[in-house]
Amino acid sequence: xxxxxxxxxxxxxxxxxxxxxxxxxxxxxxxxxxxxxxxxxxxxxxxxxxxxxxxxxxxxxxxxxxxxxxxxxxxxxxxxxxxxxxxxxxxxxxxxxxxxxxxxxxxxxxxxxxxxxxxxxxxxxxxxxxxxxxxxxxxxxxxxxxxxxxxxxxxxxx
Numbered sequence: 297x298x299x300x301x302x303x304x305x306x307x308x309x310x311x312x313x314x315x316x317x318x319x320x321x322x323x324x325x326x327x328x329x330x331x332x333x334x335x336x337x338x339x340x341x342x343x344x345x346x347x348x349x350x351x352x353x354x355x356x357x358x359x360x361x362x363x364x365x366x367x368x369x370x371x372x373x374x375x376x377x378x379x380x381x382x383x384x385x386x387x388x389x390x391x392x393x394x395x396x397x398x399x400x401x402x403x404x405x406x407x408x409x410x411x412x413x414x415x416x417x418x419x420x421x422x423x424x425x426x427x428x429x430x431x432x433x434x435x436x437x438x439x440x441x442x443x444x445x446x447x448x449x450x451x452x453x454x
Contacts (some may be wrong), residue, residue: 300331303367304421309351310337311344311390318354322364334365336421340373341381341406343390352415367419370453372444374401374428397429400440403447412453422448 305321306314316324318335325333337351338344348368355366376397381389407420424444430436 298329300329302330302333303365303419304336304369305333306337306369307335307351307354309347309354311340311347312338318351319358322358322361325364332363332365334367334419336367336369336419338371338423339368339405339407340371340391340425341378341389343381343388344406345411348411348415365418366416367421368407368415368417369421369423370405370407370448371423371425372428372448373404373406374398375404376401378404378406394426395429399429399431400443401428403428403444405448405451405453407453409453420453422451424448 302325305316306312307318307321308315309318314337321333321335325331335351335355337348339348352366360366371392373392374397377392380386380393386393405422407417411417412420424441427437427440428444430440
């Protein structure tokens with residue numbers, strides 16, 4: 297069975313060192329037999345919003361057809377972490393703080409309904425990329441990843 301859809305493509309604007317220009321995605325997708333696809337750059341914290349804005353501008357500039365879509369991949373974060381970053385004391389928080397928070401902190405994402413509307417985001421992929429300050433012990437890690445996945449699966453923005 298051929299894969300004809302890919303909704304998880306990062307552009308050179310994504311903070312994860314992807315290198316594809318958005319204008320090249322249509323050509324690359326066609327060459328790979330992909331019919332429906334979308335750019336899905338990372339949004340970990342508000343520090344990534346300028347990257348998403350740059351992606352949106354490039355996406356619109358390439359005059360996307362009806363099979364090319366615009367989305368984001370949000371990371372599960374803790375509300376504690378997002379609040380700390382919002383103080384401005386952490387100039388390089390592209391990936392968040394990754395330590396120091398309370399174990400089992402309330403979960404959050406750095407994407408609002410207003411961001412979705414303003415940026416024309418059509419879909420949101422949720423990613424569980426790291427544990428939230430729990431002990432590096434198998435059972436604690438599994439419980440935390442499960443908790444994050446359930447949070448993302450039921451979040452109203454996603």
